[in-house]
Each structure stands twice: as C-alpha cells, then as structure tokens.
Amino acid sequence: MEKKRELRNTRIYKDVYINNAIPSAQRLLNSNLRSIVNAIGNDKLEIRGSVVFVNKRKLFDKAVQKAKRQYWYSMQEELSNSCGNPKEFWRKIGKIGVGSERQNYIPMEVKLDNGQISSDKDEVLNKWKCDFSNMFNRNDDSDVNICENDVDVIYDDMLDCEISVEEVFNVLKSSKNGKSPGYDEIPVELYKNQTMLNALTRVFNICFDSGKVPAMWSKGIITPIPKSSTSDPRDPLSYRGITLAPVSYKLYCGVLNSRLSYKLDDIDFLCDEQNGFRKGRSTVDHLSTLSTIIETRKLRKQSTYVAFIDFKKSLRLDK
Structure with missing residues (x-):
C-alpha cells in the first residue's frame, strides 16, 4: 500500500x-x-x-x-x-x-552652473529665480534708443480712439469662468457686472492715454510645466513658465489685441500662410496640408523632404 x-x-x-x-x-x-x-x-x-x-x-x-x-x-x-x-x-x-500619468514631480534640487547638484533650499530658489529672470535678457540700465522724433505719428481712428464700454464688454463676455486668478486672487466672475464694467472702462482709458499700467499688473504667479520628458528635471530652463497674470491685466490686453487683430485683418497685413496666433485658425491646418502633400507625392512615387526648425528662446529681447 x-x-x-x-x-x-x-x-x-x-x-x-x-x-x-x-x-x-x-x-x-x-x-x-x-x-x-x-x-x-x-x-x-x-x-x-x-x-x-x-x-x-x-x-x-x-x-x-x-x-x-x-x-x-x-x-x-x-x-x-x-x-x-x-x-x-x-x-x-x-x-x-x-x-x-502626465503629472511630473519637480525635484527640490537643481544643477548649478559648475555642474554640481544642490538640494539647499536657498540655492534652489535662487537658481530658479535667476534662470527665469535672465530669460528676458535685458538689464534695467540698458541703453534703448527710441527715435521718437524720426517717426511720424499717424492717428488711426480704429487703434487710437477711446476704449468703449462695448469693447470691454465683448472681452468680458468671451472670458471663461472658473479660470485660475492671478496675484491679486480676483477671479473673472467678479468683474462681470455693470459696476465693474464701467470701472474697468475708466481704468483702461487712463492706462491707454498715459501709456502706463498699475504696478500690480507686472506681478504674476509662474507655474513651471516640463517641456520634455527627456530633459533634466533639475534644470529650471527645462520648464516652460506659465504665468498666471491678474485678470484685469488680461482683459486690458484682450481689448488691445482685439483692436490690433481687427486692424491687421482689415488691411490684409499678415500673409495667408500664417495660421498661428490667428483667430479661427490653427497650426493643425498646416499639418493637414502637409499630410495631403506627402500622400499626393507618395502616390506619384516622389520623395518629400521637410525641415522642422525649433527656434530656442526666439522671443528673447536682445539689443
């Protein structure tokens, strides 16, 4: 058994x-x-x-x-x-x-100019401050020559007229609710009433006539967004700084932008090939056109060569 x-x-x-x-x-x-x-x-x-x-x-x-x-x-x-x-x-x-899955952790350490890695709080904050400040590449004592006497000032009814209540209302109407406020912590919902509409119109006209804006508008909250998953997370320049500006400042810019956009379209100033930063257009339109060109040339057994150029810091203010 x-x-x-x-x-x-x-x-x-x-x-x-x-x-x-x-x-x-x-x-x-x-x-x-x-x-x-x-x-x-x-x-x-x-x-x-x-x-x-x-x-x-x-x-x-x-x-x-x-x-x-x-x-x-x-x-x-x-x-x-x-x-x-x-x-x-x-x-x-x-x-x-x-x-x-898209959230990226920003380490509390930076890579210094000498190549060393520092986790000291003061050095980390100072590195972030210096790198983002230097991106504008302009000193306060820089000599900027503005030849006002050599330029003929031409008055334009569309661009130089007084800002109307209707213009401010249209910008307010197009502003979406629920957006993050700026340094002053005032959301856009607070401005959407008749009292604030009239007050904003008066303030905007003062700024427009004097060429000066409140000091508060120059302050913003910078939110760093990683540019690429392959870049060094310890390098502040590997992040794109998204600035949360005061809502009143953005509304004022919206009024000026509406005037400029309308004027440029009216005189047909921009070339038809430009789709970026234009209302009703998108860079996706160019991608669609490019895809069509490639497919057409492939059917004809023709080669297509495309050069993609990424201009690093293309908006730096150099002398």
Missing part, C-alpha cells in the same frame, strides 16, 4: 508531474484534465470541485471584461459630451487616470 502511494506521488501522468509539492488545484489548471482524472481515483471529488471553480472563474473573467468595456464606452460618451466644456473635459480625463 505504501509502495502504491509512493508510486502515485512520483508517477508522470502525460502532461503533468505529480508529487506532494504540487497541489491538486494547480495540477488541474496546468495539466491535461482527462489524464489526471483517469490516474487519480480518490481525488475525483476534489477534481470536480476544481472544475466548478475553473468554470466560475471563467464566468467571472468574462463579467470583468464586459464591465471594463461598458465602463470605457460610458467614459467615451461622457468625454464626447464634454467637448464644449474644457474644464469638465479635463476633470474627466484626470478621473480616468490619464491626467495623473
């Missing part, structure tokens, strides 16, 4: 090697079921239970896959319905986990 039990514990049944170290449940899942059932007599009850388990597990896996498909389908429907509301759209993106 002992020899028979030993034989059963060491005998190879076709696709499985059975011994005391391999439990019967594992034997069932990793071997030929018919071979095990025919070879083991007393284990049939346990085998039958394992078969039930496997069947239940298959049903469970199918239910999980079905639930996943239903979940992703419902999320796609919700995202499609939220396209008109960017705030709600990105909130849902963050909810499903895509947004959290």
Whole structure:
C-alpha cells in the first residue's frame, strides 16, 4: 500500500508531474484534465470541485471584461459630451487616470552652473529665480534708443480712439469662468457686472492715454510645466513658465489685441500662410496640408523632404 502511494506521488501522468509539492488545484489548471482524472481515483471529488471553480472563474473573467468595456464606452460618451466644456473635459480625463500619468514631480534640487547638484533650499530658489529672470535678457540700465522724433505719428481712428464700454464688454463676455486668478486672487466672475464694467472702462482709458499700467499688473504667479520628458528635471530652463497674470491685466490686453487683430485683418497685413496666433485658425491646418502633400507625392512615387526648425528662446529681447 505504501509502495502504491509512493508510486502515485512520483508517477508522470502525460502532461503533468505529480508529487506532494504540487497541489491538486494547480495540477488541474496546468495539466491535461482527462489524464489526471483517469490516474487519480480518490481525488475525483476534489477534481470536480476544481472544475466548478475553473468554470466560475471563467464566468467571472468574462463579467470583468464586459464591465471594463461598458465602463470605457460610458467614459467615451461622457468625454464626447464634454467637448464644449474644457474644464469638465479635463476633470474627466484626470478621473480616468490619464491626467495623473502626465503629472511630473519637480525635484527640490537643481544643477548649478559648475555642474554640481544642490538640494539647499536657498540655492534652489535662487537658481530658479535667476534662470527665469535672465530669460528676458535685458538689464534695467540698458541703453534703448527710441527715435521718437524720426517717426511720424499717424492717428488711426480704429487703434487710437477711446476704449468703449462695448469693447470691454465683448472681452468680458468671451472670458471663461472658473479660470485660475492671478496675484491679486480676483477671479473673472467678479468683474462681470455693470459696476465693474464701467470701472474697468475708466481704468483702461487712463492706462491707454498715459501709456502706463498699475504696478500690480507686472506681478504674476509662474507655474513651471516640463517641456520634455527627456530633459533634466533639475534644470529650471527645462520648464516652460506659465504665468498666471491678474485678470484685469488680461482683459486690458484682450481689448488691445482685439483692436490690433481687427486692424491687421482689415488691411490684409499678415500673409495667408500664417495660421498661428490667428483667430479661427490653427497650426493643425498646416499639418493637414502637409499630410495631403506627402500622400499626393507618395502616390506619384516622389520623395518629400521637410525641415522642422525649433527656434530656442526666439522671443528673447536682445539689443
């Protein structure tokens, strides 16, 4: 009897090697079921239970896959319905986990000019301050020659007239609610009333006539955004500084921008090839055109060569 039990514990049944170290449940899942059932007599009850388990597990896996498909389908429907509301759209993106994957941790250490790595708080803050300040590349004592006498001042009714209440109202109307405020912590919703509309119009005209703006407008909260996942996170210049400016300042800029855009379109000043920073256009239009050109030339078996130029710090203010 002992020899028979030993034989059963060491005998190879076709696709499985059975011994005391391999439990019967594992034997069932990793071997030929018919071979095990025919070879083991007393284990049939346990085998039958394992078969039930496997069947239940298959049903469970199918239910999980079905639930996943239903979940992703419902999320796609919700995202499609939220396209008109960017705030709600990105909130849902963050909810499903895509947004959290894009979050990047900014280390509390910097790479100094001598190549050393410092985690000292004062050095880190000073490095960030100096690098972002030097990006403007302009000293306060720099000699800027402005030849006002050599320029004929031409009055333009469209550009130089007094800022109207209607202009400020249109900019306020196009401003979206729920946006982050600036240094003064005043949201745009606070300006959307008749009292503030009249006050803003008076302030904007004072700024426009004098050529000066409140000192508060020159302050902003800089939010660093990584430019590339491959850049050194310890280098402040590897981040793009997004400045949260005061809402009143952005509204004033919006009025001036509306005037300039309307004037440039009216005199047809900008070339038709420029799509960036133009209302109703996008750089995606150029990509679509380029794709069409490439596909057309491929059909004709012609090669296409494209040069993509990334101008680093193209808006630096040099002398």
